[in-house]
Amino acid sequence: MSVEQKAGQVLMPLYTGPDPAAQAATIERLHLAGSIIMGDNVPLDANGLANPAGMTTVNQRLSQAARADGRPWPGLIGVDQEGGIVTRLGAPLTEWPTPMSYGAAGSMPLARDAGAAMASELAPLGFNLDFAPSSDVTIGPADPTIGARSMSGNPEQAGQLAVAFSQGMQAANVLPVIKHFPGHGSVTVDSHQALPVQPASIADLEARDWKPFRAAVAAGVPIVMTGHIAVPALEPGVPASLSAPTYATLRGMGFKGVAVTDALNMGAIQKQYPGGSAAPIALAAGADLLLMPADVGQAHAAIVAAVAAGRVPAARLDEAATRVATMMTWRGRTASSPGALPGAGPGSSGDMxxxxxxxxxxxxxxxxxxxxxxxxxxxxxxxxxxRARFAAAAAKAGLSIGRGPLVTLIGNGGRPAGGDIAVTLDAPWPLAGSAAPVKVALYGRSQGAFDALAAVLAGNAAAPGKLPAAVGSFPAGTGCP
Structure with a gap:
């Protein structure tokens, strides 16, 4: 491969709108690794729902573009599909509750089955990579970015569940991405807006934030994402995604897969490294795949120029491009292996x-x-x-609407509630200040979640979950025996 081809192989950009033509042309011109699909790229039908056939056609076009220069391995077609608030593909695909649900349920087999089910609906559409799960350990309401995207506030549990979910995804032919090293759940600034600083010592990071990543590396996960978080104990003032000591730490854990940056168009990067300037810095530091540069043309040119000037050693670019190509070659083989799980139709995982x-x-x-x-x-x-979904669930459970205890539903970022029964639909933190005597954490707003709520309220089912993180005076583990 030429330097230009290798520079493209380490870039995974985004684009705007549902028409992939311009993106496909850019992928071919710059020899890019592939593309990420964001919400505005998803074709919609006449009712405003995701169009699976249209999405498949888009992904086929982008995949063809990634192989136009004759490379034998598949192009990367990725998406952010975690469940909960981070969901790019809505109905008719299955709607999933927040990832914190897995920590509350506390079942590794359940997390594994859910990962497989989610991936089984993505793979037939042409996706081969999902930027999930988050293995960040949340510290609670002071964590503005991760929250219920975290599976647990317990480091061991967060690691076990992330590994189980990832293994399920891989069994269904979608590459998982463990994120956001060195841990985004314990910083108090949102990296979409500015650069968070993680003041913890190495010992503290090892005891909390790094445990899930060590578990994931030990389990052989193929991809780890680095976050835009400055860690003075590693390299003061430099985002981890652009920091050589950070990548050295990750490799020191035994990680041999692909290290991908978080999106390079986020505020934490763009305020300090505008345009394409972050790309060669991240590459030289140890990143193998550079996600969503603000301007992919500038990023590509900056890498080529940096290699020519010696700021990025040619061997470093070779290593990064080889890792990406090796991973995709491996994925192409495993996807057609006899043990691979078959794909499933959109919406087929509602029961799961x-x-x-x-x-x-x-x-x-x-x-x-x-x-x-x-x-x-x-x-x-x-x-x-x-409210409409709860009313439908109540009717199914034999509850009338209009008389009886007041149920107050609290959405993402909502405030504590009064009434008789307070129910959080995302992170459970607002329950700490709620005056309602009955407090329920639901961790989701799908129809299945409301069915579970109504069944518990009617006495038709137990509430088996346990808080996966402390909520005010309620310690982690609070719940019915």
Missing amino acids: SARVSAGAITMVSGPCGGPVAPAGVRIAGGSDQD
Whole structure:
């Protein structure tokens, strides 16, 4: 491969709008690794829903472009599909609750099955990489970025669940990405806006944030994402994604796969490294794949120029391009192996998603047996869709709407609530200040999640979940026995 081809092989850009023609042309011209699909790239049908056939056509075109220069390995077609608020492909694909559901349910087999189910709907559309799961360990409400995207506030559990979910995804032919090393759940600034600083010592990082990554590396995960977080104990003032000591630390854990940066168009990078200037710095530091540069043409030219000037050793570019090519060659082989799970149709995993929510729902405060609302309830809070879904679930559970205890639904970023029953639909933190005597953490707003809630309120099902992180005075592990 020429230097220009290798420089393209380490770049994975985004584009705007549902038409992939310009992106395909750019992939061919710059020999790019492939493309990430964002929400505005998803073709929609007449009802405003995702169009699976249209998405498949888009991904086929981008994949063809990535192989136009004769490379024998597949191009990268990626997406951010975690479940909860980070979901690019909506209905008719299955809607999933927040990843914190897995920590509340506390079941590795459940997390593995869910990862496989999610991936089984993505693979037939042409996706071979999903930027999930997050293995960040959340510290609670002071964490503005990760929150319920974290599976747990317990480092060991977060690692075990991330590994299980990743193994499920790989079994269904989608490459998982463990993120965001060196840990985004314990910093108090959102890297989409500015550069967070992680003041913890190496010993503290080893005891908390790095444990899930060590578990993932030991399990052989193929990709780890580095976050835009400055860690003075490693390299003061420099985002981890652009820091050689950070990559050396990750490799020191035994990681031999592809190290990918978080999106290079985020505020934490663009404010200090505009245009394409971050790309050669990240590459020289040890990144193998550079995600979403603000201007991919500038980034490509900057890498080629940096190699020519010796600022990026030619051997470093060779190493990065080889890692990406090796991973995709391996993925191409395993996807056609006899043990690979078959793809599934859009929306085919609704029962699995509902099972996750039924296993996660947590009675933080209130009765652990019998009906909480014997005959009916009133509803407040949430969105119109939340209330409609709850009403449908209540009807199924035999609860009337309009009379009885007041159920207040609290969405993402919502405030503590009064009434009789407070229910969080995302991170459970608002329950700490809620005056309602009954406090329920649901971790999702899918129809399956509301079905689980109504079943518990009606006394038709137990609430088996446990808090995966402390919520005010309620310690982690709070829940019904």
